[in-house]
Amino acid sequence: MKQSVFIVLISIFIFTGYAAASEKELVVYTARKEHLIKDLFEKYEKEHGVKIIYITGKAAVLLQRILSEGSGTNADILLTVDAGNLWQAVQKDILVPVESKILKENIPSHYRDPENRWFGLSVRARTIVYNTNAVKKADLHSYEDLADAKWKNRLLLRTSKKVYNQSLVAMLIATVGEDRTTKIVKGWVTNLAAPPYSSDTKVLEAIAAGQGDVGIVNTYYYGRLMKKNPDLPLAIFWADQDDKGVHVNVSGAGILNHSKNKEEAVRFIEWLSAKDAQKIFADANMEYPVNTQVAPHADVKTWGTFKESTVNLAKAGQLQADAVKLMDKVGYK
Amino acid sequence: MLQLINNNRNFIVSLFFAVMIISPVMVILLSGFQAEIEIWTHIKQYVLPDLVKNTVILIIGVLSTTAVLGISLAWLTSFYDFFGRSIFHRILLLPLAIPAYVMAFIYTGLLDFSGPVQTFIRSTMPSIAPCFPQIRSAWGVIAVISLSIFPYVYLMASSGFRSMGKSMIEASQSLHAGRLSTLFRVTIPMARPWIFGGLILVFMETLADFGAVSVFNYDTFTTGVYKAWYGFFSISAASQLASILVAIVLFIFLTESYFKKKQQFFTKGYEAVTRIKMNRIRSFFAFGFCSIIFGLSFIVPVFQLLFWTITSFKVEIDVHYVTLLKNTIVLGVLGTVFTMGVAIILAYSNRSMGDIKTGIVSKLCLSGYALPGTVLAVGMMGIIAWLDKTLIGMVGIFGGYPISGILKGTLWVLPICYMIRFLTAGYNPVFSNMTRLTSSMDEAARIMKVTGFKLLTKIHLPLIRRGIITGSILVFVEIMKEMPVTLMLRPFGWDTLAVKIFELTSEGEWERAALPAITLVLAGMIPIISLTFLGRNKKQNVITG
Incomplete structure (x- = not known):
């Protein structure tokens, strides 16, 4: 009997993924694939000493995971491709509006939610x-x-x-x-x-x-x-x-209602929208930076400039x- | 009360697992009732008719193709001696190591318009190039799925044939029945529970497949479920479609058990079959047939993967792969242990009672195999959320620690889901082996005062060991290949090889996906090869009769 109690306790210890909310940690649920985003996470970790924990998945699935985790979720940021998915996240009321001067400056208005609940990061x-x-x-x-x-x-x-x-x-x-x-x-x-x-x-x-x-x-x-x-x-x-x-469409990010590190999360998204990160973010996948001050990859430039839809x-x-x-x-x- | 429990022990055991297994399915079914009418009407009018047609064509096609391939190969390698037989008998299971979705992207890559085969034909024989059939069509999907899962039928049919003994076959031949006539009138009917078990695995696997059909852009029930979810963001419409899947499976199960009732398949006087030596011409054809099937289902895909791996190796390889492999194996082992534990208990309680209600309840437990993994995972999420709330409430009373979730995002969840999903694959071999246990053996044991738990451990378990090992290996390989459930429910840092394959293929990076794919295939080959060495153990067979 004693033995079995011991085993149960040990296995709870091993299996329970207990993540305490710490200030130096951000949890990102990302539908953008690991090989397109990992370098940026590591760079941020090095520069700012904030550990980024992430899990990848399909947008609709991540959304459902966040919904069923409810207020107990560990996630701080939802990063996904396609504005359609971001709009759905808004409909389910899981994203929080963010007031940030930096984000407004870096990201043209048709690439972000009218109420600032999500922000495009690449076009x-x-x-x-x-x-x-x-x-x-x-x-x-x-x-x-x-x-x-x-x-x-x-x-x-x-x-x-x-x-x-x-x-x-x-x-x-x-x-x-x-x-x-x-x-x-x-x-x-x-x-x-x-x-x-x-x-x-x-x-x-x-x-x-x-x-x-x-x-x-x-x-x-x-x-x-x-x-x-x-x-x-x-x-x-x-x-x-x-x-x-x-x-045009975006891949973009929003901060979750139930995030326990909202300030740190805002800082991270601001960093993503700034020059250095924008270059890496877009070039990793030959996309266009959302920040107009950043030039696209040299190969991408050769395709010429174009007029884009601003709806x-x-x-x-x-x-x-x-x-x-x-x-x-x-x-x- | 105690008396009542004692009498119904088997039923209660089955019921316990059934509740555990059915509850996520119930979550799905219940949310299906609240479907948004507008979306559902649209699906019914514009989407459903095609889904039904495509699914029926696919199921019939795959069932008949795998039946022909599986039974004929098992028949050749079990009853005849021909050049290469001893090797084929071992390697014909290997295609199981290749996930159907990998097979799908390999074959569409090879045979589609822009692939090497058609390009070659266009440059050398332009006149016949337009006659090349469209691979992304019903026949293409049927061929690819059949090639990747026919070993289920082959495996089950072989074990049925081999445990049959030669007395029946000799009896048939003494009545001047020819070889083919013996095959169709004695051999196949006698191996029916095995063949059925194999075909049911094929049936359910095909019904639940999402990866392969979506590479072909072939719309089935399962793609419909996903479309309702990802396109309309309507989990309830998705659930409604999924509940049709569950209903179909239950219907098939119930008819199957109705027909199987009261049939006994054990033979008296076991003696191993002596294989008939084929003459040169027949031997040549048998060798050719096995080679073609094995070539298409294993050699070609593996060579394509190796070729792609060479071109993408430098981009893709990093230390990360050790972790991916480790995760894949750890999850596989955990899931297998759990699944087989449940499978044995269930098969045992179902067999020794044989009453109808226990039978129905255990059938319910097996329906998970036909559920698309993601649907199951959604149901599971609901359950986890509910359990967590309850558990946190309880913990809160004692400690008041800021725990955000006890089950959520932990490793507990995955083995349970794997069990629900793959129980059938573990249960069938165990249960088929049990049909060989004669009821007189139980009676004999009872006379010797060996009953209950002792009967299970001392008499039954050793006898069904082969079924257990077969089941474990099938389940292990299935879990290694499993993608959607793992993708949805894995805790942080538990990416597997299958998850990596998904990430790369969904970006159209087939070449880079070859490295995780070939790693997965190699890792799956080891248990599958070891499975074939099981056949050598003669000791246990002698006891029957």
């Missing part, structure tokens, strides 16, 4: 990519144009289950309305040269191989692929330049469910 552009052997730049115009019959059997897309496409369609609904968006997406589906792919990289590879001539991808996937294989006949085209501008990204979240329904209705898998 990703989702635009058109084409096969340079098959398409002349002059033939390309806009996302809407890809629904035109001249692209029949030439378009390649990623699955509609990916949040990037859901946000893109949500932003289309926000700018041109539901009816016109339905027509656009329906046109895309009829123009498909192959069933939707499960990743942007696959779309790029298929366009390079000639299965289709045009597609829509996030530019950093293009950057990564070209770095590995610079001879591919692929190029980026900035969509909607005569109109609203390229669809507030909270719209992407608001209209996400509508976008998913719309895509289901026209049979975009």
